Amino acid sequence: EPEVTQTPSHQVTQMGQEVILRCVPISNHLYFYWYRQILGQKVEFLVSFYNNEISEKSEIFDDQFSVERPDGSNFTLKIRSTKLEDSAMYFCASRGRTGEKLFFGSGTQLSVL
Amino acid sequence: RKEVEQDPGPFNVPEGATVAFNCTYSNSASQSFFWYRQDCRKEPKLLMSVYSSGNEDGRFTAQLNRASQYISLLIRDSKLSDSATYLCVVNNDFGNEKLTFGTGTRLTIIP
Numbered sequence: 392e393p394e395v396t397q398t399p400s401h402q403v404t405q406m407g408q409e410v411i412l413r414c415v416p417i418s419n420h421l422y423f424y425w426y427r428q429i430l431g432q433k434v435e436f437l438v439s440f441y442n443n444e445i446s447e448k449s450e451i452f453d454d455q456f457s458v459e460r461p462d463g464s465n466f467t468l469k470i471r472s473t474k475l476e477d478s479a480m481y482f483c484a485s486r487g488r489t490g491e492k493l494f495f496g497s498g499t500q501l502s503v504l
Numbered sequence: 505r506k507e508v509e510q511d512p513g514p515f516n517v518p519e520g521a522t523v524a525f526n527c528t529y530s531n532s533a534s535q536s537f538f539w540y541r542q543d544c545r546k547e548p549k550l551l552m553s554v555y556s557s558g559n560e561d562g563r564f565t566a567q568l569n570r571a572s573q574y575i576s577l578l579i580r581d582s583k584l585s586d587s588a589t590y591l592c593v594v595n596n597d598f599g600n601e602k603l604t605f606g607t608g609t610r611l612t613i614i615p
Contacts, residue, residue: 422601434548434591434605447602482547486601493601495547 393417395496397483403502404473412468412499414483423466424484424493425458427451434482440466473503505530508606510592515611521582525609527575527592537568539577540591542608548591551577579611587613 396415404410416423425437438448440458448456457469466485470477483496510527517523529537537554552559554566554575565578575592592606 424601426603433607434542434603436602436604439602447597480545492550493603495549497547498545500545 393494395483395485395494397481397496397499399499400497401500401502403504406475406503407472410470410473410501412470412481412483412501414466414468414485414496415464416466416483416485417487417494418464420485420487420494422446422486423458423460425468426482426484426495427479428482428498429476429479437468437481470501473501475503477501478503506606507531507604508592508594510590510606510609512607513610515609516614517582517611518614519582519584522578522580523582523611524579525577525590525592525611527577527606529573529575529592529594529604531594531596531604532570532573534573534594534596536595537575538593538595538603539564539566539575540593540605541588542591543588548593548605551590582611582613584613584615587611 398413423440428434436449438452439446455471459467480498480500482498484493486493508529539551540548541551542548552561554568556568558567563580567576589608589610591608594604
């Protein structure tokens with residue numbers, strides 16, 4: 392089965408630092424997403440991205456967050472100035488057309504110290 | 505009221521038993537419904553979509569009651585490999601796939 396690839400699998404950073412989480416969606420997919428899961432809590436939608444722009448974002452996705460598809464294959468999530476409460480597992484996901492199955496990557500565990 | 509509500513469990517069930525999970529959702533305009541499973545520290549994986557007519561996939565049966573805003577999952581003849589957290593998931597925005605997850609129900613199958 393095709394895979395969404397995320398790197399790194401673990402990222403440790405100091406509070407206030409910038410981090411970039413990287414994702415390689417499935418190659419012919421058109422829609423891209425970031426979700427996050429704080430330890431012990433539910434998976435939460437952050438942002439969806441289509442046609443090189445954000446199509447929807449949640450209230451979690453504030454000005455500290457940004458997404459980019461810099462080269463047609465990677466899809467990145469940047470957190471400009473990390474806070475302790477940003478510590479979570481971040482999942483990238485992608486899908487083909489409307490109504491098709493969503494594929495999740497294996498996640499990046501972000502720890503902010 | 506939570507958007508998607510599930511009994512967190514844990515459910516500890518002997519191998520071979522039948523187990524049922526329930527879920528309620530608050531948005532009557534929700535358009536599509538799913539059960540995902542999540543193993544510890546792993547990504548959610550789609551188990552099955554849920555249709556109004558009910559649907560079955562091997563040992564798994566899912567039901568949707570739109571009038572009651574209620575979704576269920578039945579697992580028959582449970583296996584050790586079924587141990588996981590089962591996530592009830594709702595899509596309120598078809599076309600945008602902005603999924604709303606429940607907190608999950610933890611299932612442990614006991615040998």
